[in-house]
Amino acid sequence: MGSKIIIQNAQLAVPNDPVIPVIMGDGIGPDVMQAMRLTLDAAVAQAFGGQKKIEWLEVLAGAAAFAKTQEWLPRETLDAIKEHIVAIKGPLTTPIGGGIRSLNVTIRQELDLYACVRPVRYFEGVVSPVKRPQDIDLIIFRENTEDVYSGIEWKAGTPEADKVIEFLQKELHVNIRANSGIGIKPISAFGTKRLVKKAIAYAIQNHKPSVTLMHKGNIMKFTEGSFKEWGYQAAQEYFPQETITEQEVADNGGKIPDGKIVIKDRLADSLFQQVLLRPTEYSVIATPNLNGDYISDACAAQVGGLGLAPGANISDHVAVFEATHGTAPKYADKNMANPGSVILSGVMLLDYLGWQSAGQLITDALAKTIQQKIVTYDLERQMSGATKVGTREFAEAIVKNLAC
Numbered sequence: 001m002g003s004k005i006i007i008q009n010a011q012l013a014v015p016n017d018p019v020i021p022v023i024m025g026d027g028i029g030p031d032v033m034q035a036m037r038l039t040l041d042a043a044v045a046q047a048f049g050g051q052k053k054i055e056w057l058e059v060l061a062g063a064a065a066f067a068k069t070q071e072w073l074p075r076e077t078l079d080a081i082k083e084h085i086v087a088i089k090g091p092l093t094t095p096i097g098g099g100i101r102s103l104n105v106t107i108r109q110e111l112d113l114y115a116c117v118r119p120v121r122y123f124e125g126v127v128s129p130v131k132r133p134q135d136i137d138l139i140i141f142r143e144n145t146e147d148v149y150s151g152i153e154w155k156a157g158t159p160e161a162d163k164v165i166e167f168l169q170k171e172l173h174v175n176i177r178a179n180s181g182i183g184i185k186p187i188s189a190f191g192t193k194r195l196v197k198k199a200i201a202y203a204i205q206n207h208k209p210s211v212t213l214m215h216k217g218n219i220m221k222f223t224e225g226s227f228k229e230w231g232y233q234a235a236q237e238y239f240p241q242e243t244i245t246e247q248e249v250a251d252n253g254g255k256i257p258d259g260k261i262v263i264k265d266r267l268a269d270s271l272f273q274q275v276l277l278r279p280t281e282y283s284v285i286a287t288p289n290l291n292g293d294y295i296s297d298a299c300a301a302q303v304g305g306l307g308l309a310p311g312a313n314i315s316d317h318v319a320v321f322e323a324t325h326g327t328a329p330k331y332a333d334k335n336m337a338n339p340g341s342v343i344l345s346g347v348m349l350l351d352y353l354g355w356q357s358a359g360q361l362i363t364d365a366l367a368k369t370i371q372q373k374i375v376t377y378d379l380e381r382q383m384s385g386a387t388k389v390g391t392r393e394f395a396e397a398i399v400k401n402l403a404c
């Protein structure tokens with residue numbers, strides 16, 4: 001049963017019993033998604049005294065879909081997500097070097113989920129490879145539909161690759177070695193500006209001090225370099241009153257006018273070391289697709305690993321929540337993986353519905369469970385004196401702590 005979320009006056013109108021499509025996923029997906037559902041159901045029931053309830057609608061993708069329908073990503077799954085507006089998914093396997101294209105990327109592209117939003121925060125008690133993990137409070141806005149990630153590529157030696165090489169040689173006098181694989185890196189003004197607009201809007205709404213444009217524009221001048229230019233233009237066009245550039249701050253004797261958000265940019269390689277050495281200088285990061293993929297796993301490591309790394313893929317309304325990590329195949333069906341990432345993705349989903357009180361209950365209970373040193377294998381192996389529990393038992397411990 002359940003009722004549909006609808007859009008009214010450009011806002012989500014959320015019933016008390018929204019239907020939320022859920023893809024259980026491959027590998028560790030089913031284990032962590034069951035744990036997520038258990039936790040969200042308990043928190044929603046507690047926060048709203050039984051007045052609200054999520055009605056989960058299982059939809060198929062990946063191996064489960066193929067086994068049943070001979071399709072990896074059935075059209076009905078995409079239609080169900082579009083129709084119900086908010087969904088959550090487990091990770092899906094992508095073969096390397098051939099085979100099907102990434103289903104995860106296909107979902108983002110098909111639904112135009114243009115912003116991949118990945119917050120990185122520290123939970124006290126988690127052992128981290130850095131000295132002051134508590135200084136890290138970042139949120140990555142990764143462009144989610146373009147870049148080399150868009151999957152426009154041809155294998156070396158195919159007629160298509162040879163044709164592109166020949167075209168480039170003949171028409172543009174560019175030499176590429178024979179027998180090269182070819183990939184295309186499209187980055188547009190449209191894609192960049194809507195992403196940066198969302199990142200700055202988030203910074204304004206959440207009182208964040210800065211938005212950093214992360215790019216490799218010294219080398220890839222007309223893709224990542226243009227990302228930087230268009231990013232600054234987006235700030236100027238959409239938020240001229242609310243933002244100031246780092247250069248303007250310098251010209252202003254280093255003073256930041258009250259409430260203004262500083263827009264700055266950093267080369268991608270440099271930013272990887274800056275977030276390690278001076279994390280307090282960074283807050284919201286906006287970046288093209290591939291940089292965003294890399295920096296989100298690297299930042300997750302700084303706060304203890306991929307077990308506590310949530311995320312969301314968001315368009316103007318439709319949103320699909322998912323963890324940053326993948327299917328971790330060696331832990332599939334072992335009740336071992338940390339469900340923390342997808343549970344925190346569920347917290348993002350609850351916030352998106354406007355059910356923040358339920359989300360806050362979960363965040364507090366998760367923090368408490370870690371402080372009690374009840375953790376899954378990934379955190380336990382780094383902590384001393386911790387109790388190692390399975391995926392399901394970790395979720396049960398969180399649920400127990402909801403009540404306290």
Ligand SMILES: NC(=O)C1=CN([C@@H]2O[C@H](COP(=O)(O)OP(=O)(O)OC[C@H]3O[C@@H](n4cnc5c(N)ncnc54)[C@H](OP(=O)(O)O)[C@@H]3O)[C@@H](O)[C@H]2O)C=CC1
Pocket residue numbers: 028032090091092093094095104305306307322323324325326327328329337338339340341378
């Ligand atoms: N959005 C998606 O659906 C994504 C899908 N993928 C896909 O997933 C598959 C596997 O990719 P892979 O490179 O192994 O990356 P994964 O993120 O799946 O796993 C890499 C390692 O990270 C650690 N890890 C990941 N998730 C958890 C968790 N929940 N709890 C504890 N530790 C965790 C494990 O480390 P350790 O071994 O040290 O314990 C694991 O071996 C590939 O097919 C890839 O394409 C990848 C990323 C995103």
Ligand SMILES: O=C(O)CCC(=O)C(=O)O
Pocket residue numbers: 092093094102103104105293324326
């Ligand atoms: O689609 C995949 O298999 C990998 C995607 C990924 O690593 C990511 O989106 O972070």
Ligand SMILES: [Mg+2]
Pocket residue numbers: 293294297324
């Ligand atoms: Mg990734």
